[in-house]
Amino acid sequence: MTSTTEPTETLSVEQLSATTLLRFATAGSVDDGKSTLVGRLLHDSKSVLTDQLEAVERASASRGQEGPDLALLTDGLRAEREQGITIDVAYRYFATPRRRFILADTPGHVQYTRNMVTGASTAELTVILVDARNGVVEQTRRHAAIAALLRVPHVVLAVNKMDLVGYAEDVFGSIAEEFTAYATELGVPEVTAIPISALNGDNVVEPSAHMDWYGGPTVLEHLETVPVSHDLAHCHARLPVQYVIRPQSAEHPDYRGYAGQIAAGTFRVGEQITVLPSGRSTRISGIDLLGRPVDVAWTTQSVTLLLEDDVDISRGDLIVPSKDAPPTTQDIEATVCHVADQPLTVGHRVLLKHGTRTVKAIVKDIPSRLTLDDLSLHPHPGQLAANDIGRVKVRTAEPLPVDSYADSRRTGSFILIDPSDGTTLTAGMVGESFASPEPVRDESEDDGWDF
The missing domain is CATH 2.40.30.10 (Translation factors)
Structure with a gap:
């Protein structure tokens, strides 16, 4: 993102593309401590207003907690506070002397994976949390896959709750090695692993006194120094x-x-x-x-x-x-993340929204679905269920000018919508692929639509 002030005559486009703003998102499984990390980050960087902290202290006391529950700084909905989980994407704006930030705290529950797609779609960095006691789990792999699909250029692996494993270096090293190997296979360009305790503040804003074996940056230090460039x-x-x-x-x-x-x-x-x-x-x-x-x-x-x-x-x-000028086409092939409870099936009639244009479309084929455990491809599954990642071929009623998602995250993406009630079904990235073999089109699936 760039400044919206009018350029001066002495500044080049390259100079104007430099920015001090970082958009980043957090992701992880339920109870991995995302909201606590965000709260700790805001609290220790002195980005919390006094009345906000007082409100959190009152809410924490009413729940019988001795100290303030920093997770409440982002879990703003009543349902979230009652259940102790993050449901909605919570956006927070804060700044340090070195950089400004827009943070999206996304849900960890598998039911709300669709919200992680929303939060990470504009992010330049994603922080994926892992509970040091549990290591890399299926939801961790799903979040890594989404970050790869959305081409988030920087991924931070925050191994949280290190205090509960005795700050053991070998535990951190094993998790970091497993995750980095998996993310690299997905095509994630950069992974930075940081051992933390969000509850105690270890390596969040200040370096930890309990992990002298770690010589890397704290979470905030990395956020402040990671290169973010947009060559306009x-x-x-x-x-x-x-x-x-x-x-x-x-x-x-x-x-x-x-x-x-x-x-x-x-x-x-x-x-x-x-x-x-x-x-x-x-x-x-x-x-x-x-x-x-x-x-x-x-x-x-x-x-x-x-x-x-x-x-x-x-x-x-x-x-x-x-x-x-990009080419116009009525046939779009893309990798998608299906976010609706109802499945996406071959022959499904949908609306496709690309930019500001919405057109009628039909799902002509679902060539493959990604298996997160081993990154294998299940050919021609017939449908995609909630949170599935797969390839689709869509035929639109009108030609659309689409870019490859690799060239433009904005004009290389689209969403599929249920025409009956306006529900968002699927988020798609044009041309993105996990290097799957070209599937054979089953002509028997043709339903006779003349798009």
Whole structure:
């Protein structure tokens, strides 16, 4: 993410792409201590307001606890506090002198894995917790697989509750070795393992006095120093159109602007652009940002583009530089994480939402499902159940301009929606794969839809 202030003439795009903001998510199994870690991180970095801490102390005392339960700083829903588990994704904003942070504390219960997908979808780093007593479990492997699919560039393995295993180095080493080998096989580019005790604060913000055998960074130190770069100069610029602005005013009687948030890259006045899926081209005559004209705008800024020609554009269209236009297609193959309770089946009629465009679609094939234990592929399972990860082939009623997820996390992703009630069924990443062999299409599954 980049700053949303207007660039100065002396700064290059490369300089503007540098950021002091880190988006990260936490994940782990139930009772691994995610919320306690987040609470400890906020508390020890002095990012908790006095009234917040007092509220937590009162809630903890009412439950008969001697000290404040720092997990309550993120478990904000009443149901969460009563059950002692995290259900919703809790977002927290905090800062240190070295960096600003947006944190997503995601649920650990397998039932709420879908929320981990939400929390990690925009993260640049994921902290995966493991209970030192239990080691790597199925939910750990599932979270690692999701982090790999979502192409989260940095993964931290936080081996928690080290105080309950006597701060033993060999316990930490064994867990770190097993997880790193598994994550590497998934394609995770970087794993940093840190032994911690969130309850006691060991290696969270301050180095632990109980683990002198560990010479690496604390969790906060790693969060503050991990490199985060977004080279906007080499991104393919994308603007999904959200709204067409036609103000009725005497001052601007002919104003027509196309508004939206830039999903990737940079747009400049005078640049030739193409509108997809129609394929019509023109040039940018102006860019309005926060009511002021600017010459350049970049990722995450909400802008209005003015065009030289009167082109037919509506919500759901995608504006791209003509030299970097993605192909349009009605056949999409992707790796997905199924998040709904009802299964996804071959022949399932769905709505596919890509950017700001929603179209009718049908699931034509489910070539494989991933087995998390050994990363083997179960061919043609016929359906995906809740929390399953697999490959799907989808046929859309209208052509869509899609990027590979490897090139753009925003325009290379989509969701499948139940048309009957609007329930989100599946989150998909275009082109992502666990190196599965190309499956053979079973033509007997064709249901005769003419998409």
